[in-house]
Every structure is written in C-alpha cells, then in structure tokens.
Amino acid sequence: MNTNRRRRSEQVTNQEMDEEVLKKSPPSQEKYGRAQFAIRLMVLVLFLAWVFVWVVAPTDTYKQIWLPQLKAKINSSYFGKQGATLLLFTVPILFIAVLGSIYLHIAKKYNYFKMERSKNGKKCEGVFIGKRPMLVRGPLGIVSGTELALLFMFIVLLVWSFSNYLNNSFAKISQKSAAEDGEKVWQKKLDKSALMLGKVGNICLAMLFFPVTRGSSLLPLVGLKSESCIKYHIWLGNMLMTIFTAHGLCYIIYWAVTNQLSKMLEWKKTGISNVAGELTLLIGLLMWLTTFPRIRRKAFELFFYTHHLYILFIVLFIFHVGISYACIMLPGFYLFLVDRYLRFLQSRQRARLVSARVLPCEAVELNFSKTHGLTYNPTSIVFINIPSISKLQWHPFTVTSNSNLEPEILSVVIKSEGAWSQKLYQMLSVPSAIDHLNVHVEGPYGPVSTDYLRHETLVMISGGSGITPFVSIIRELIYLNITLRYRTPKLTLICAFKNTSCLSMLDMILPSYGINGDISSLQLQIEAYITREEDLKQNNSPIPLQSIWFKPNQKDSPISTILGPNSWVWLGAIISSSFIIFIILIGMINHYYIFPVDHNTNKIFSYPLKSSINMLVICVSIAMGASIAVLWNKKQNAKEAKKVQNMEGSSPSVGSTNFKVCDIERELESLPNQILANATNVHYAGRPDLRRLLLELKGSNAGVLVSGPKEMRQEVASVCSSNLAENLHFESFSFNW
CATH class of the missing domain: 3.40.50.80 (Nucleotide-binding domain of ferredoxin-NADP reductase (FNR) module)
Structure with a gap:
C-alpha cells in the first residue's frame, strides 16, 4: 500500500508540474505551432518533388535531357553512377524522415497545449475528411476514401510508367533493327516488355518497406500506426510479386523462342545477373505462397519463418540489378534497417x-x-x-x-x-x-x-x-x-x-x-x-x-525506451549521421579503390563486389550511428532502472504472495x-x-x-x-x- 501511495503522490506531482508548464509557457504554444507548420510545408514540398521524379522518370525528357545533365554535375570519382540516383530518390525521403522526427518531438510537447483546449468542454479540432469507409467487404478489406484514392493514384503511376516505357522502347524497334539481331519484331517487343515490367515492379519494391517500419517517423507524421499499415504492405507485396512473376515469365518465354535458354545460367561480372534475378524470384514466390490466408492461418510458423528470407531476397535483388539502380529502392529499406537494428538492440535485454x-x-x-x-x-x-x-x-x-x-x-x-x-x-x-x-x-x-x-x-x-x-x-x-x-x-x-x-x-x-x-x-x-x-x-x-x-533476477531490467525520453530527436540524429557516414565511406572507397580500376582500360570493377561493398558500408554506418546513440542513452536508462529496483526493494518481498x-x-x-x-x-x-x-x-x-x-x-x-x-x-x- 505504501507503493500505491507513492505512485499517487507522484501522479499529483506530475499533474502540478504539467499545470505549471501550461500556465507559464503560453508563448510556446504559438512557437511550437509555427515550427510544426514550417516542417509540414517543407515535408510537403520535398514529397511532391520526390513524386514528380517518379512521374517524369519514364519519359524521354528525363532520360535524355535532365538525367544526363544531372549526372554531368554530380557523378564523379567519389559517387560514380549512383550519385544522381542517391540525390533524386534517397536523399529526399531520408531528409523527410529527419524532419518528421523533429516534428514528432515537438508534437509531444505541443500536445500539452493542444489538450488544454479540451478542458471545460472545448473539443480539439479533428479532420474527418476521407476517413469514412468506402469499401467494406472485398479483397482489400475495409478501405476509406483516402486510402482508395491513394491506391488508385499509385496504380495510375504504375500504368503511366509502364505505358511510357513501352512507347519509348517500341518506337526504336523496326523490322531492320530486329533483323540485325536475328529476331522478329514481336520477339524484340517481348524482350522490351519483360524489361519494362521489371522497372515498374521496382516502384512497388521501393514502397514495400515503409509500412512495416515500426519505429518510423514517416507513418505517424501522416497519422498512421504501424499495425494499421500492414494491409498496405500486403497490397504492395501482391502487386510486386505479380509484376515480377510476369517479368520472369516473359524473359523465359523470350529466351525459349530465340534459343537463348543458356542465358538463364549467366551471372555476369558487369551488368544484369540473370541467376541472381531468378533466385530472387524463386524466394519471392516462396514468401508470397505462404502469405495466402489459408496457409498463413493453418501453418503460421511456416509463414513466419519463410518471411525471414526477405534478407536474401534484397541481397540477390541488388546483385541482379547492381547497386547503382538499387538505390531507387534504398530509402525505404534504409529506414527499415535502422528500425530493425534498434529493435535488435532492445530485444537483447531481458524484461523484468x-x-x-x-x-x-x-x-x-x-x-x-x-x-x-x-x-x-x-x-x-x-x-x-x-x-x-x-x-x-x-x-x-x-x-x-x-x-x-x-x-x-x-x-x-x-x-x-x-x-x-x-x-x-x-x-x-x-x-x-x-x-x-x-x-x-x-x-x-x-x-x-x-x-x-x-x-x-x-x-x-x-x-x-x-x-x-x-x-x-x-x-x-x-x-x-x-x-x-x-x-x-x-x-x-x-x-x-x-x-x-x-x-x-x-x-x-x-x-x-x-x-x-x-x-x-x-x-x-x-x-x-x-x-x-x-x-x-x-x-x-x-x-x-x-x-x-x-x-527478481539481476539479468532482468525494467522496460525502457532504447533511445531515452527524446527518442524522436535521437532517431533523426541516427538517420542523418549514419547516412553521412555512408556517404563519406563509400565516397572514399569509390575514389581510392573502385574509380582507379574502372578507369583502367584493361579491367572493369566487378558489379557484385561493388554491391557487396556498398551493402557492407550501409550496415556498418547504421550500426555505428545507432550504437553510439543507444550507448549514450544507456547510462540514463541504467539510473532509472536502479531507482525502480530500489523502490521494488522497499516494498514487501516478492515471496509474500498472500x-x-x-x-x-x-x-x-x-x-x-x-x-x-x-x-x-x-x-x-x-x-x-x-x-x-x-x-x-x-x-x-x-x-x-x-x-x-x-x-x-x-x-x-x-x-x-x-x-x-x-x-x-x-x-x-x-x-x-
């Protein structure tokens, strides 16, 4: 009972402190509001710019004019071909994630003032537009108007990209060009269609990991919770595997009708690695098969363990397309890796x-x-x-x-x-x-x-x-x-x-x-x-x-935030610092190791080795940034855990169950x-x-x-x-x- 009284007295003390903050800091409400508005505006501009890049990427204007000019300015001995891709596809999202972390940190403090408006019957403002269910029964589950609109726009993006890729590719195919390669026109078009399906599938892959990043600063930024976003991951996964399966089948048919089935065994030192792509597809099909409701419900453990093959799926995908092109899907997977490593560090502790x-x-x-x-x-x-x-x-x-x-x-x-x-x-x-x-x-x-x-x-x-x-x-x-x-x-x-x-x-x-x-x-x-x-x-x-x-056990510790009370600030610091470390390290490796080899006319640096180096540097950079942040907060968590242990020791012994x-x-x-x-x-x-x-x-x-x-x-x-x-x-x- 003494412990209960102490808890209640602490609640009263916390309440008094909160009321003092609310009384003494009315200017902060306006300050926080302005800061949040500025961040939201910056996020909106960056997001629209990122979406614009996806929209124009399939056009000839982008490929023949804008991208070459950008590469001429950015591509150097430090970043090579992936420099432009990193700038256009990766940097905006990571910057939005950092801004989102700052926004959410401010929101925790601003929430005091927002809730103060609820006293005496004044309701907080809320946005209800687009949240009313539009579809209730069907393969998509319960879907609101906003979700339906976003899904429609995403499908439009896929159709737009595929149609533009095809139009631009088919325009270059003629009877003469096909005959020069010893093929028919329809065979040439099948080859190009298979390639463009792969490019469109990469759009789904680029979005796939955003919904399953539990500690993401992007999801709460738009009012979403991680568990409610699982259905988006399922939608994207189904679309991804449908497109990738069509991509693989088209290539197998193309190789069969042109007597080139031997290409299925190619793993080139440069360019596309077919064997890696085929293994990626097989692993993806295995994961996809176990996600069907009947299999998932009756054999959950099979679904659970099979889904861990996503690591091998991503590694082989990068070997298949090369690290330069894989940077298109890097931002979502990068944020997922940051979250996954932090979860790993937290899960190593035994909860009391x-x-x-x-x-x-x-x-x-x-x-x-x-x-x-x-x-x-x-x-x-x-x-x-x-x-x-x-x-x-x-x-x-x-x-x-x-x-x-x-x-x-x-x-x-x-x-x-x-x-x-x-x-x-x-x-x-x-x-x-x-x-x-x-x-x-x-x-x-x-x-x-x-x-x-x-x-x-x-x-x-x-x-x-x-x-x-x-x-x-x-x-x-x-x-x-x-x-x-x-x-x-x-x-x-x-x-x-x-x-x-x-x-x-x-x-x-x-x-x-x-x-x-x-x-x-x-x-x-x-x-x-x-x-x-x-x-x-x-x-x-x-x-x-x-x-x-x-x-009690000495190895157990109270549950605590892995990044302390200012976890959103630390998350933003981890994302930004780890990416800066990655840029510095990979720049040095490119400049002093890869670039000299590529510019030797007798030798070209191996694409799989380059991809392996990049993946290793990404993992090392994230581990360095996250580990430093966790160790910095570990002392504070240890002090709090000691306080809790002392308070538990002052209460009746655990053995006194009665x-x-x-x-x-x-x-x-x-x-x-x-x-x-x-x-x-x-x-x-x-x-x-x-x-x-x-x-x-x-x-x-x-x-x-x-x-x-x-x-x-x-x-x-x-x-x-x-x-x-x-x-x-x-x-x-x-x-x-």
Missing part, C-alpha cells in the same frame, strides 16, 4: 516480469516493470518473445496499462487462442510450476497523440480479446477525467463474449491496485453480451483470479469497482444489434471504435458508411485486415 494474473477465460495478464521515462499512448502495442516457448517467434499485443496511472508497470493481456499463447497459458496456469520467466520485449509502438476528446460520445465495440485496446483508452480517459479534471466524452462499451467466464476480461478495465478517485463522472456504460449461454444459472461458481509473483493477493482482493472491492459493476449490463443468448445501437446514437460527433473478428468490423463499418450515419466516425483496431 513482475507478476501475472490468470483469468478464468483462459487468458493471462503479464505485468512488467518499466522506467518512469517510458511513456506511451493508448492502443500502443509491444512485441513479446519468450525463448522457452520459441526463440524466434515474436507476437504483438496491445498494452492495457496507462503510463500516467501506472508509471512503474506495463501490462498486456494475452488470450489463449494460438499454439504459442496456449503454451504460455499452460505454463502459468500452474503457479507452483514456475517462479521466473525469461521474456524479451520490443516497443511499445503507438500513436504519437490521441484525439478521443474531440468526440461528444465514444462507442467502443469489441469481440472476445478485442477489448484490450479499449482498456487502454478507458484508463487514459479515467486519468484525464479524475486527475486532470478534463471533460471526457460519454463512453459506451459494447462487448461480445462466448461465455460468462470471459466477463473476467472486464476486471482489466481498472488497474489492479485500484484508483484514488471517483469514476462516476466518467459516464461509462458497459453492455456485455454472452452469445453461447442462456443465463447465469447454467454456469458454475466463478473461478477466482490467480496471481503469480515472479522472483499479502499481495489479499491487497488486490481488497482493492477489487473498492468504490471504483462497485461503480463499474453497477454500470455493467449483461445480456445472454444473443448478439448485439449493432445497426440499431449505432443508428440510435445522438449528437453530431460520435466516435465508433471497433476491435474484434473480421465480420464484426465489417458490420460496424457498413453502418458507419451509410447515409443514415453522418454523425458516426469509424476507426478500427486490428492486427489483420
């Missing part, structure tokens, strides 16, 4: 698992120790690895705790649904069988800011374990309502469960140690539907929650829990009539959040997209599409 609660519905809540400097917003996710179950598998889970209400604890709830989670549940369901568990954590990753206060009403609809993101939202609104006295929206939670035991998921809404305040002003109403039981009499007496407290369990039981009988129980209605033997419930919502601004099975999300999206629901603003939370 303090306790676990086993729920009657075959779910477990894991409670990790965290540093005070680690803050995150609702609906954030973490990736968890438990070596005793699988050394390679990482699974994403929504964080249910709140960094303001629970400054020392990070919690996740894991439902026993797949093979991995079932093994975890079996391990923890027998408390005496385990007293320590090695766990590795990556994250948390989540939105930079939230805008739930802009709504008059929030309706949260969940199915099964889909309730977890709403637990984090409710806890955030509890903090804003009780601690900061914000006027929060009226809340309605509609949750569907299979049986009564799943009602124990509602116990997760409030922190395990209770809340120091009155939650009656929160205006929360819970409607729980039990779909597979007639009434409460059918069930046995409820099974109590089992609590497990783990012994004391802690009794403490939790007393807290569960507190007034907030009684209010929560009174606000809960349980309905049996039926599913919620979502259409009726949503269309009955009053007010001009109602946020509708849904998390659960695909059919439920589609039903809610269908209602929100109708003309009868102009006041409903849809948002979906899901790890799949």
Whole structure:
C-alpha cells in the first residue's frame, strides 16, 4: 500500500508540474505551432518533388535531357553512377524522415497545449475528411476514401510508367533493327516488355518497406500506426510479386523462342545477373505462397519463418540489378534497417516480469516493470518473445496499462487462442510450476497523440480479446477525467463474449491496485453480451483470479525506451549521421579503390563486389550511428532502472504472495469497482444489434471504435458508411485486415 501511495503522490506531482508548464509557457504554444507548420510545408514540398521524379522518370525528357545533365554535375570519382540516383530518390525521403522526427518531438510537447483546449468542454479540432469507409467487404478489406484514392493514384503511376516505357522502347524497334539481331519484331517487343515490367515492379519494391517500419517517423507524421499499415504492405507485396512473376515469365518465354535458354545460367561480372534475378524470384514466390490466408492461418510458423528470407531476397535483388539502380529502392529499406537494428538492440535485454494474473477465460495478464521515462499512448502495442516457448517467434499485443496511472508497470493481456499463447497459458496456469520467466520485449509502438476528446460520445465495440485496446483508452480517459479534471466524452462499451467466464476480461478495465478517485463522472456504460449461454444459472461458481509473483533476477531490467525520453530527436540524429557516414565511406572507397580500376582500360570493377561493398558500408554506418546513440542513452536508462529496483526493494518481498493477493482482493472491492459493476449490463443468448445501437446514437460527433473478428468490423463499418450515419466516425483496431 505504501507503493500505491507513492505512485499517487507522484501522479499529483506530475499533474502540478504539467499545470505549471501550461500556465507559464503560453508563448510556446504559438512557437511550437509555427515550427510544426514550417516542417509540414517543407515535408510537403520535398514529397511532391520526390513524386514528380517518379512521374517524369519514364519519359524521354528525363532520360535524355535532365538525367544526363544531372549526372554531368554530380557523378564523379567519389559517387560514380549512383550519385544522381542517391540525390533524386534517397536523399529526399531520408531528409523527410529527419524532419518528421523533429516534428514528432515537438508534437509531444505541443500536445500539452493542444489538450488544454479540451478542458471545460472545448473539443480539439479533428479532420474527418476521407476517413469514412468506402469499401467494406472485398479483397482489400475495409478501405476509406483516402486510402482508395491513394491506391488508385499509385496504380495510375504504375500504368503511366509502364505505358511510357513501352512507347519509348517500341518506337526504336523496326523490322531492320530486329533483323540485325536475328529476331522478329514481336520477339524484340517481348524482350522490351519483360524489361519494362521489371522497372515498374521496382516502384512497388521501393514502397514495400515503409509500412512495416515500426519505429518510423514517416507513418505517424501522416497519422498512421504501424499495425494499421500492414494491409498496405500486403497490397504492395501482391502487386510486386505479380509484376515480377510476369517479368520472369516473359524473359523465359523470350529466351525459349530465340534459343537463348543458356542465358538463364549467366551471372555476369558487369551488368544484369540473370541467376541472381531468378533466385530472387524463386524466394519471392516462396514468401508470397505462404502469405495466402489459408496457409498463413493453418501453418503460421511456416509463414513466419519463410518471411525471414526477405534478407536474401534484397541481397540477390541488388546483385541482379547492381547497386547503382538499387538505390531507387534504398530509402525505404534504409529506414527499415535502422528500425530493425534498434529493435535488435532492445530485444537483447531481458524484461523484468513482475507478476501475472490468470483469468478464468483462459487468458493471462503479464505485468512488467518499466522506467518512469517510458511513456506511451493508448492502443500502443509491444512485441513479446519468450525463448522457452520459441526463440524466434515474436507476437504483438496491445498494452492495457496507462503510463500516467501506472508509471512503474506495463501490462498486456494475452488470450489463449494460438499454439504459442496456449503454451504460455499452460505454463502459468500452474503457479507452483514456475517462479521466473525469461521474456524479451520490443516497443511499445503507438500513436504519437490521441484525439478521443474531440468526440461528444465514444462507442467502443469489441469481440472476445478485442477489448484490450479499449482498456487502454478507458484508463487514459479515467486519468484525464479524475486527475486532470478534463471533460471526457460519454463512453459506451459494447462487448461480445462466448461465455460468462470471459466477463473476467472486464476486471482489466481498472488497474489492479485500484484508483484514488471517483469514476462516476466518467459516464461509462458497459453492455456485455454472452452469445453461447442462456443465463447465469447454467454456469458454475466463478473461478477466482490467480496471481503469480515472479522472483527478481539481476539479468532482468525494467522496460525502457532504447533511445531515452527524446527518442524522436535521437532517431533523426541516427538517420542523418549514419547516412553521412555512408556517404563519406563509400565516397572514399569509390575514389581510392573502385574509380582507379574502372578507369583502367584493361579491367572493369566487378558489379557484385561493388554491391557487396556498398551493402557492407550501409550496415556498418547504421550500426555505428545507432550504437553510439543507444550507448549514450544507456547510462540514463541504467539510473532509472536502479531507482525502480530500489523502490521494488522497499516494498514487501516478492515471496509474500498472500499479502499481495489479499491487497488486490481488497482493492477489487473498492468504490471504483462497485461503480463499474453497477454500470455493467449483461445480456445472454444473443448478439448485439449493432445497426440499431449505432443508428440510435445522438449528437453530431460520435466516435465508433471497433476491435474484434473480421465480420464484426465489417458490420460496424457498413453502418458507419451509410447515409443514415453522418454523425458516426469509424476507426478500427486490428492486427489483420
């Protein structure tokens, strides 16, 4: 209980500090606003310039006039042929990523002032244009108007590029030119078509890694979350493999009809390497095959492990086309490598698992120790690895705790649904069988800011374990309502469960140690539907929650941000410094090693060796920049971890399980829990009539959040997209599409 009092006193202190900042720094609001506007303007200009390069790249004007002039100025003994490509395709995106990091760092501070407008009923401004679902059922999943427009424009870019490439290539083919090569006109056109398909496929490859960069500064810059962008990665992957497959088949047919099948075994020292391209295609087809829903669901481990072949795919692709041309797809993959290396460094640390609660519905809540400097917003996710179950598998889970209400604890709830989670549940369901568990954590990753206060009403609809993101939202609104006295929206939670035991998921809404305040002003109403039981009499007496407290281990450490509290600034510094290191190193290698060889008339520097050197330098540069940043922040993280350890040492010993369990039981009988129980209605033997419930919502601004099975999300999206629901603003939370 002393620990709880200390936590609450720290919350009050933090609140007072925040209010002081808000009172003393009104000019900062205008300063931050101007800085953000300037960054957004610069980002827009750079992005439009980058898109313009993609649009004009297939034209003769670009290839015959602009590019030669640019190469004459840029290409030198330091950068060679890749100099112009780096400047046009790589530098703009990396610069945008650095600007985005600065923007997001400012946004964290500016968020104080933005939320201040929400007090006394003043709603934060929000943009709803283009977020209404346009397509609900179909191969693309639930798609908004903005997403549909962007997808259409991207397809237009592909068609534009392919048609221009073909027109310019076919214009140079004639009966005479084909006869000189001993071919027919249609064979020559097939050759050119195959080549142009490869060029168009590279556009998809250039975009492929942006959506799967978890710690990206680009995605939150435009209001996207990493888990919601997975569907973009799937779209791009399907288009990429369709085009690359057509590219490969066209070349095989061309070589067969012209009696040149021996070219399939060519791996040239200069130019295109056919063997590398064929291996790239085979690996891509293997990864593509395992992504089909039936295979992915029934053999997830096969899909998971096969997808790690992306490393070999990229390496062979670079060997196939050469490093100079591969620089077109470099920016997305470069940012992905930065993020992947930072994740690797974080995952090397073992997280301190303090306790676990086993729920009657075959779910477990894991409670990790965290540093005070680690803050995150609702609906954030973490990736968890438990070596005793699988050394390679990482699974994403929504964080249910709140960094303001629970400054020392990070919690996740894991439902026993797949093979991995079932093994975890079996391990923890027998408390005496385990007293320590090695766990590795990556994250948390989540939105930079939230805008739930802009709504008059929030309706949260969940199915099964889909309730977890709403637990984090409710806890955030509890903090804003009780601690900061914000006027929060009226809340309605509609949750569907299979049986009564799943009602124990509602116990997760409030922190395990209770809340120091009155939650009656929160205006929360819970409607729980039990779909597979007639009434409460059918069930046995409820099974109590089992609590497990783990012994501490010196090798474990509290979860902390790998780059400290100013993580966005450090990320921008890593991107910029590592790329500068790469430019310097590769410039020196080109000037003193590669350039002299290329200008010796008797010898040409090997393309595969040049590509290998470039890939090695990229990896070394990223490792240098990221490692220095991580080591710089490691001291601060170590100090915070020591503070947490000392505070844990002052609390009752971990071995005193009975004391802690009794403490939790007393807290569960507190007034907030009684209010929560009174606000809960349980309905049996039926599913919620979502259409009726949503269309009955009053007010001009109602946020509708849904998390659960695909059919439920589609039903809610269908209602929100109708003309009868102009006041409903849809948002979906899901790890799949």
